[in-house]
Amino acid sequence: MELRIETTSRLPIYRQIVAQIQEGVARGLLEPGEKLPSVRELSRSLVVNPNTIAKAYTELEREGTLNTRPGLGVFVAAPHVEIIREARERRLRDKADRFLTEAVRLGFSHEEMLRMLEERAGQFQWTKGQNTSGRKKDPE
Amino acid sequence: MELRIETTSRLPIYRQIVAQIQEGVARGLLEPGEKLPSVRELSRSLVVNPNTIAKAYTELEREGTLNTRPGLGVFVAAPHVEIIREARERRLRDKADRFLTEAVRLGFSHEEMLRMLEERAGQFQWTKGQNTSGRKKDPE
Amino acid sequence: MELRIETTSRLPIYRQIVAQIQEGVARGLLEPGEKLPSVRELSRSLVVNPNTIAKAYTELEREGTLNTRPGLGVFVAAPHVEIIREARERRLRDKADRFLTEAVRLGFSHEEMLRMLEERAGQFQWTKGQNTSGRKKDPE
Amino acid sequence: MELRIETTSRLPIYRQIVAQIQEGVARGLLEPGEKLPSVRELSRSLVVNPNTIAKAYTELEREGTLNTRPGLGVFVAAPHVEIIREARERRLRDKADRFLTEAVRLGFSHEEMLRMLEERAGQFQWTKGQNTSGRKKDPE
DNA sequence: GTGGTCTAGACCACC
DNA sequence: GTGGTCTAGACCACG
Numbered sequence: 001m002e003l004r005i006e007t008t009s010r011l012p013i014y015r016q017i018v019a020q021i022q023e024g025v026a027r028g029l030l031e032p033g034e035k036l037p038s039v040r041e042l043s044r045s046l047v048v049n050p051n052t053i054a055k056a057y058t059e060l061e062r063e064g065t066l067n068t069r070p071g072l073g074v075f076v077a078a079p080h081v082e083i084i085r086e087a088r089e090r091r092l093r094d095k096a097d098r099f100l101t102e103a104v105r106l107g108f109s110h111e112e113m114l115r116m117l118e119e120r121a122g123q124f125q126w127t128k129g130q131n132t133s134g135r136k137k138d139p140e
Numbered sequence: 141m142e143l144r145i146e147t148t149s150r151l152p153i154y155r156q157i158v159a160q161i162q163e164g165v166a167r168g169l170l171e172p173g174e175k176l177p178s179v180r181e182l183s184r185s186l187v188v189n190p191n192t193i194a195k196a197y198t199e200l201e202r203e204g205t206l207n208t209r210p211g212l213g214v215f216v217a218a219p220h221v222e223i224i225r226e227a228r229e230r231r232l233r234d235k236a237d238r239f240l241t242e243a244v245r246l247g248f249s250h251e252e253m254l255r256m257l258e259e260r261a262g263q264f265q266w267t268k269g270q271n272t273s274g275r276k277k278d279p280e
Numbered sequence: 281m282e283l284r285i286e287t288t289s290r291l292p293i294y295r296q297i298v299a300q301i302q303e304g305v306a307r308g309l310l311e312p313g314e315k316l317p318s319v320r321e322l323s324r325s326l327v328v329n330p331n332t333i334a335k336a337y338t339e340l341e342r343e344g345t346l347n348t349r350p351g352l353g354v355f356v357a358a359p360h361v362e363i364i365r366e367a368r369e370r371r372l373r374d375k376a377d378r379f380l381t382e383a384v385r386l387g388f389s390h391e392e393m394l395r396m397l398e399e400r401a402g403q404f405q406w407t408k409g410q411n412t413s414g415r416k417k418d419p420e
Numbered sequence: 421m422e423l424r425i426e427t428t429s430r431l432p433i434y435r436q437i438v439a440q441i442q443e444g445v446a447r448g449l450l451e452p453g454e455k456l457p458s459v460r461e462l463s464r465s466l467v468v469n470p471n472t473i474a475k476a477y478t479e480l481e482r483e484g485t486l487n488t489r490p491g492l493g494v495f496v497a498a499p500h501v502e503i504i505r506e507a508r509e510r511r512l513r514d515k516a517d518r519f520l521t522e523a524v525r526l527g528f529s530h531e532e533m534l535r536m537l538e539e540r541a542g543q544f545q546w547t548k549g550q551n552t553s554g555r556k557k558d559p560e
Numbered sequence: 561g562t563g564g565t566c567t568a569g570a571c572c573a574c575c
Numbered sequence: 576g577t578g579g580t581c582t583a584g585a586c587c588a589c590g
Contacts, residue, residue, distance in 0.1 A: 012580060023237060026244035039563065049582050054563070062342060065245075067428040070563045071589040077428065081247035083362045088246050092253070096260045097163065099239040103264075104166035105205075106228050107221035110266040113232070117257065120236045124243075126250040148347040148357065152574060189575055292565060303517060306524035319578065329567050334578070345525075350578045351575035361527035368526050372533070376540045377443065379519040383544075384446035386508050387501035390546040393512070397537065400516045404523075406530040432589060469590050 001029045005046050013048055017056035025065055025076060028125035036066070036074045079127075141169045145186055153188055157196035165205060165216060168265030176206065176214045219267075281309045285326050293328055297336035305345055305356060308405035316346070316354045359407075421449045425466050433468055437476035445485060445496060448545030456486065456494045499547075 001024045005013055024030040036042075039057065043050040057074050060066040064082075068074045081088070103113040141164045145153055164170040176182075179197060183190040197214055200206040207217045221228070243253040281304045285293055304310040316322075319337065323330040337354050340346040344362075348354045361368070383393040421444045425433055444450040456462075459477060463470040477494055480486040487497045501508070523533040 014580080019238070019241075022245060023241045026241040038561085040561095050563095051583085052581060055580085057563085059342075061430075062339075068430075068563065069427060069589085070432065071561075073562060079247075082364055082367045083246075084364050087362045088248075089256075092243060092246055092248060092256055093260065095239050095242045096257050098159070099235050100257075100261055100264050101159075101163040101166040102235045103232060104266060105162060106223075106232055107219070107267055108228075108232060109268065110261060110264075113261070113266075116229075116232050117236050117240075120233065121240055121250060121253070124240050124250075126244060126253075127247050128249075147349060150341075150348075152350065154574080192575060195574090294565080299518070299521075302525060303521045306521040318576085320576095330578095331568085332566060335565090337578085348578065349575085350573070351576080353577060359527075363526075368528075369536075372523060372526055372528060372536055373540065375519050375522045376537050378439070379515050380537075380541055380544050381439075381443040381446040382515045383512060384546060385442060386503075386512055387499070387547055388508075388512060389548065390541060390544075393541070393546075396509075396512055397516050397520075400513065401520055401530060401533070404520050404530075406524060406533075407527050408529075434589080472590060475589090 003042070003046060005048065014052050014056040014059065017053065018059050021056075021060055022065060025079075026124055030076045032076050032078045034076045036076070038073055143182070143186060145188060154192050154196040154199065157186075157193065158199050161196075161200055162205060165219075166264055170216050172216050172218045174216045176216065178213060283322070283326060285328065294332050294336040294339065297333065298339050301336070301340055302345060305359075306404055310356045312356050312358045314356045316356070318353055423462070423466060425468060434472050434476040434479065437466075437473065438479050441476075441480055442485060445499075446544055450496050452496050452498045454496045456496065458493060 001020075003017060003020050005016055007013070009016060011019070021030065021036070030036075036057075037045070039050050039053045042048075043053045046053070057066060057068060061068050061074075064077055064080060066074055067077045100113070108116075143157060143160050145156055147153075149156060151159070161170065161176075170176075176197075177185070179190055179193045182188075183193045186193070197206060197208065201208055201214075204217055204220060204222070207215050209215065223231075240253070248256075281300075283297060283300050285296055287293070289296060291299070301310065301316070310316075316337075317325070319330050319333045322328075323333045326333070337346060337348060341348050341354075344357055344360060346354055347357045380393070388396075423437060423440050425436055427433075429436060431439070441450065441456075450456075456477075457465070459470055459473045462468075463473045466473070477486060477488065481488055481494075484497055484500060484502070487495050489495065503511075520533070528536075
């Protein structure tokens with residue numbers, strides 16, 4: 001997976017990295033156990049200070065997306081959800097409202113919004129259970 | 141429409157105000173031409189520095205959500221979408237991806253995510269037709 | 281509440297600060313809404329780099345113990361528990377085992393250990409409900 | 421007794437080994453005089469660098485939990501408590517405070533905390549009398 | 561080699 | 576004034 005930094009963005013560099021790795025994991029582009037580039041390596045390839053990379057990795061470790069093993073490197077963690085039901089729903093609701101606000105503001109119709117969402121949703125890695133359209137993975 | 145400030149949020153106050161007014165417009169709670177409270181009024185009722193309110197209004201004016209008519213007050217602008225088709229789609233796609241990432245991270249299934257989204261979508265004010273390139277702007 | 285740093289400790293400075301503030305909150309020495317010293321202030325009084333203080337505050341904010349409001353300062357957050365029941369129990373069990381191991385290693389008897397624990401427990405701020413000995417607060 | 425390494429833990433591997441052996445002794449799963457696996461054996465069975473095992477054993481020997489007899493192997497040492505009364509109490513007090521802080525932070529009530537502690541305490545190997553200043557060391 | 565901590569100092573956003 | 580971000584560079588712990 002390739003990371004890309006927009007130095008012009010209002011989003012801080014370390015948050016851009018956090019967001020991209022979160023998305024990579026959610027899409028299944030990064031699989032549990034997979035090794036990420038080392039702090040120094042990524043620092044060199046993105047032309048960013050090592051501390052900035054470390055900050056992103058630390059953040060992702062604290063929230064459980066990554067495991068870091070000093071001396072070995074940084075790895076994608078096994079998925080797990082620890083927060084309680086209500087908090088989970090509240091958070092999704094807020095995110096949904098924010099997304100819908102943007103869709104309306106951009107002038108999309110209800111149907112257009114849904115079409116886009118469904119199209120993108122197919123690329124993500126949903127938890128087991130009642131997926132309706134699920135993601136097909138190439139057999140190998 | 142009532143604005144509510146979450147002082148504990150990491151989102152700056154002026155951005156909270158911007159977001160809530162954007163959402164109010166998207167939901168139809170604020171209609172084009174409607175008058176908003178003055179900077180001083182809102183500053184008093186929210187117990188927030190007037191500069192902060194002014195900053196929010198300036199931001200909303202800059203992006204076309206509000207119109208300030210000197211001496212008269214601040215009004216909700218007529219809806220208009222100016223950005224080009226490509227940029228519009230790209231933005232919605234990015235927002236969709238971010239929303240989907242969060243849904244996956246929170247452990248929801250594809251179905252659960254859709255159910256939540258549809259439920260909330262019903263509360264928003266969608267444009268009717270499926271415009272592909274954005275609507276006409278009011279002649280001025 | 282007074283913070284004290286042991287520069288000789290194997291525990292990093294920022295973690296010492298985190299631990300002491302967590303303990304202060306758990307004891308009720310720091311109450312929700314209370315303002316903490318600013319990053320620069322604390323940095324001066326502890327003779328520690330501001331970045332180190334900021335790191336401690338960031339950590340405490342991320343885990344929900346503090347709220348930081350840029351431009352205003354850092355405040356003690358309202359208490360809340362979001363993690364699910366099983367994870368909570370597992371964590372307490374691990375901490376209990378670690379504590380008991382230390383007590384045995386130090387050569388205390390079961391009764392001595394209990395006596396110490398009860399004595400200290402009286403100084404903490406337990407959640408509502410079935411407290412047996414509860415903490416009395418001076419009327420004021 | 422079986423050792424288990426948690427590669428995802430932020431606790432360094434050698435410290436995990438130290439902690440587990442300490443706990444094993446405190447629980448009575450490892451008895452004085454018992455022989456432990458050699459560095460090389462343990463290194464193979466845990467799939468861990470021999471240096472890491474050696475570091476853990478060295479640490480445990482330094483603090484008196486283990487004895488290395490060159491050419492024979494590594495053995496669990498006879499229990500002994502050497503540190504002075506004051507330091508002993510201070511250490512237990514600190515550990516108790518840390519444990520109580522965690523219990524409060526996790527939202528447990530005083531009663532729940534006690535119940536958990538008592539349940540786990542039953543599995544440990546307590547010294548009988550209430551020695552105030554530490555036990556006699558085996559003559560050698 | 562890996563990541564973690566700490567310092568020093570600059571610049572920006574927020575209120 | 577407040578906290579947040581980023582850089583640069585040093586030193587340590589881990590495997």
